Amino acid sequence: MxxxxxxxxxxxxxxxxxxxxxxxxxxxxxxxxxxxxxxxxxxxxxxxxxxxxxxxxxxxxxxxxxxxxxxxxxxxxxxxxxxxxxxxxxxxxxxxxxxxxxxxxxxxxxxxxxxxxxxxxxxxxxLEMCDWTLAEVDGLTVKPYRDTRGITASQFRLMMVFVNRFSLAGSRDFAMLTLLWEAGLRRSELVGCDVRHFDSEQKRLSILGKGRNEREWIDLTESGVLAISEWLELREVYGLTEPLFISLDRANWGSRLSGTSVYRIVRALAKKAGVSENFGPHKVRHSGTTTYLEMTGGDLRGAQAYSRHANLNTLKFYDDNRKQLQKKASAKLAETISWQKNSDESSEVRK
Structure with a gap:
């Protein structure tokens, strides 16, 4: 057989x-x-x-x-x-x-x-390469969102003034700044986009959010769509699967722009505008959230939709910092021991 x-x-x-x-x-x-x-x-x-x-x-x-x-x-x-x-x-x-x-x-x-x-x-x-872990090494206690106020809208506009949006690099940076402010994107969400993830007709962008395994669509404003479109128009040659934002220096031309590069670009513009030497992309996100809360009188739901924070309580840190509740409480207590009041009471005692 x-x-x-x-x-x-x-x-x-x-x-x-x-x-x-x-x-x-x-x-x-x-x-x-x-x-x-x-x-x-x-x-x-x-x-x-x-x-x-x-x-x-x-x-x-x-x-x-x-x-x-x-x-x-x-x-x-x-x-x-x-x-x-x-x-x-x-x-x-x-x-x-x-x-x-x-x-x-x-x-x-x-x-x-x-x-x-x-x-x-x-x-x-x-993988059975060892039989132990480093679980005993504790991390440090983190106080969440110590300073969420960031900068004002006028300060951010001043940063954008230093961008030549009609040059190739300037057009790219202008589009990135627009998305960081208007859409509250994180660095990883920004640089993780390909050209195909931009839908100019539907005015939306597909991003891979923090902790997510699947992409989600976010709506863009008219100015956001225009900024990206202008950048792609100046870029001229690109494929749908290529990164939306690329490096333009000689050594890395055409490669996906890194999160570190975005940080350096934002920080350099902030320094030029006299905003802060330690201002980075995440501070843009903080600033946008705080500005929205200020404009709407504390619309937490809207701020949550903008920032895509899963926990609404996170936005309360932003709102409390915006209202400067600690400063107001301190001012009230300061009134009870004001120098003028103490001086008047001391005079009465001496009499």
């Missing part, structure tokens, strides 16, 4: 390459999230391989060169790290957190970087 012709298939176990770094990043669906995790792990291994002096003291140029080398060897370093054992790893993670605190980094930044390291170790445990 003739054989069926089916070939017995077997997996060559030696061909299965278990790459810890790749396993960690493949779980992150958004390119911006993968990029962020990579940067955070590079920062951690800069500390691990170079020590506290280089991590905290070395100049930016020297540090940049070492970071580039760390990034190239990141996969090897991550697999080596989980092999040093639980106690040594805990010690390094704790020292890393302490060093970041000494540098004055914000709690959110410290916690995010620690989370990236913890995720790497958890994945290693799942």
């Amino acid at each position: 003739a054989e069926s012709g089916l070939v017995r298939l077997e997996i060559d176990e030696s061909a299965v390459d278990v790459d810890l770094l790749r396993a960690v990043l493949v779980e992150k669906t958004k390119p911006s999230t993968r990029e962020g995790y990579t940067k955070d792990l590079v920062d951690f291994f800069l500390f691990v391989t170079q020590g506290e002096m280089v991590y905290g003291v070395e100049g930016p140029k020297r540090k940049s060169e070492i970071k580039a080398q760390v990034k190239v060897e990141l996969s090897r370093l991550s697999q080596s790290f989980v092999g040093i054992g639980r106690l040594k790893a805990l010690e390094l993670a704790a020292r890393y957190r302490e060093c970041m605190m000494q540098r004055g980094l914000q709690a959110n930044t410290i916690n995010r970087r620690l989370s990236a390291v913890k995720s790497m170790v958890r994945m290693a445990r799942r």
Whole structure:
């Protein structure tokens, strides 16, 4: 009897390459999230391989060169790290957190970087590369939305005055600023858009929101549609699957603009306008939310639709900061011990 012709298939176990770094990043669906995790792990291994002096003291140029080398060897370093054992790893993670605190980094930044390291170790445990985690390394307590007021609409308009919207780079930056203000976009949402995600006829834009796995459509204003259209018109040649906002420098021409680049652009314009040296894209979002609440007398539902915050209570922080409730309470209490009043009462006592 003739054989069926089916070939017995077997997996060559030696061909299965278990790459810890790749396993960690493949779980992150958004390119911006993968990029962020990579940067955070590079920062951690800069500390691990170079020590506290280089991590905290070395100049930016020297540090940049070492970071580039760390990034190239990141996969090897991550697999080596989980092999040093639980106690040594805990010690390094704790020292890393302490060093970041000494540098004055914000709690959110410290916690995010620690989370990236913890995720790497958890994945290693799942892959049976180790039998421990870094769960004992606690993050810092974060006070949510300490300052949400941002800047005024007139200050933001002043920033836009410094943009030449009729040049190629200026047209791009003008469109981005318009979307950051009018649509309250986050950096990752902005740079994550392709040309195909812009629907000029329906006046809408498809974005991948924070913590979302599926894109959602948001409505655009006439000015928002015009700003994007002008940018694409000056850009001239583009495909539907290409990034909506691209880099225009010689080294990276045509590549997707990074969130870091957006931050630098916004910060530079804010500095030119004399707004603030520490003003970034997320402050634009804060400013837009606060301005809307001011214009509407505290329309929390509208502010929620604009900012796409899942929890309405988050917007209460914005509204409380806008109303300056603490300042008003302090002013009331100050009236009870005002210098003039105390002086008058003291005179009465002396009499």
